[in-house]
Amino acid sequence: MARGAAFLGSEHAILCGAMSWVSERNLVAAISNAGGFGVIACGAMTPDLLDKEIAATKTLTAKPFGVNLITMHPALFDLIAVCASHGVGHVVLAGGIPPKGSVEAIKEFGAKVLVFAPTLALARKLLRSGADALVIEGSEAGGHIGPVSTSVLAQEFLPALAEDHLVFVAGGIGRGDMVAAYLEMGAAGVQLGTRFACASESIAHADFKKAFFRANARDAVASVQVDPRLPVIPVRALKNKGTEEFTAKQREVAQLLDDGKVEMGEAQLRIEHYWAGALRRAVIDGDVENGSLMAGQSVGMVTSEEPVATIIEGLLAESEQALSRR
Known part of the structure; x- marks a missing residue:
């Protein structure tokens, strides 16, 4: 996990999935403050709304956090400009193949680019085109999903890419045992959404x-x-x-x-x-x-409202125990 943490600038390479309406200033800041890496879900926000959200998040945490942008957003390049104005360190491009010039526009102001890829061929192409890290997300995930399970994607992508590239694994991860398994396979870290959706700091109803x-x-x-x-x-x-x-x-x-x-x-x-x-x-x-x-x-593993720090501590403890047993 050290490689992933160094890349993100966080204590632990545990990303929060960008969940529209949920991954906003309060949850993002709480995750970053607890040693993870919070990610603002821009979703359908206008540039003005994103500007306010980033500024508000900065008042709640001094730790690094990222911004997730949807590639089909009609104002994508304006949103990238907002990230640039705030000196956002990491931008996640989701929802499709990044349009021409978007990766370059993000890297131009010094930010790192994370992308999603459903196939190994596309992953290699995106990494060659300048993406700094890859997120592979299986069909077990919540929200928008692809057709292939996380376990199959991990077996396909990690042996081929993990040695030379940073690959984060997402989809259906609810316990630290699973985190440990993907780290052993070469993942630089993991991304969880469902486990964090009901955290005490989440504004969800x-x-x-x-x-x-x-x-x-x-x-x-x-x-x-x-x-x-x-x-x-x-x-x-x-x-x-x-x-x-x-x-x-x-x-x-x-x-x-x-x-x-x-x-x-x-x-x-x-x-x-x-x-x-x-x-x-x-x-x-x-x-x-x-x-x-x-x-x-992984929703069946969400049984009570817990602070973000408790969730992350639990995941790390379970992961340590799993690795110790081996």
């Missing part, structure tokens, strides 16, 4: 957290793609009325495509805006019936 405490792994299901022309990235969330409403939303957007009322890019943005709104209803308003309860399959 009490009812949102209670839904997590009641859930088990099989309650966290992936969304279904309705129309093959609408390349919707699957989203893993706790099954409720909101997951059914998403199916109806896809049909609605597909009809707009049929009628020539929207272009493909606009159609995808409408889907993303749906998720942002549905997630807000659950996280902020506590509407656990109609909102989106994005959660990974």
Whole structure:
């Protein structure tokens, strides 16, 4: 983990996954203050909102933290400029292949770039193109997911890349034993989201957290793609009325495509805006019936509200014990 920690500038190479509405100033600062590495979820924020969020986070922690930007955001380069103005040290590009010039724009102001890659070939290409580190995230994760499990990705990517590159593993990690296993395989660190979503410092609504405490792994299901022309990235969330409403939303957007009322890019943005709104209803308003309860399959290991520091200490202790047994 030392390589990952040195790269991040944190005590431990434990990243917090960028969860829209959840990974904001309070949780991000708490994770960084506890020795981990907090990451602001920019999501659908405007440049002005991101500017305020970074500034507010800086008032709560003097430790390093990063910013996660969605590659399809229409104001991506303006958001990068905001990160530059604050001297953000690490930017995570998520949600697709980084558009031309984005990696260069981030590196120009001295920040490190972390990217996601679903295939080994693409990972190599992104690393050759200037990305400083890679996050491999399996289908067990919450929110937007790929089709392959974390364990398979780790077996494919780590032997091929870990010796020469920094690779962080994410998706379905709920205990320190699993952290230890991926470190032994060569990972530079790990990323967790679901375990932190219900931390004491998380601003998520009490009812949102209670839904997590009641859930088990099989309650966290992936969304279904309705129309093959609408390349919707699957989203893993706790099954409720909101997951059914998403199916109806896809049909609605597909009809707009049929009628020539929207272009493909606009159609995808409408889907993303749906998720942002549905997630807000659950996280902020506590509407656990109609909102989106994005959660990974490790949700069954989230049984109570704990401070971030306690979660990180527990993960490290379990990891130490697992390595000692070996």
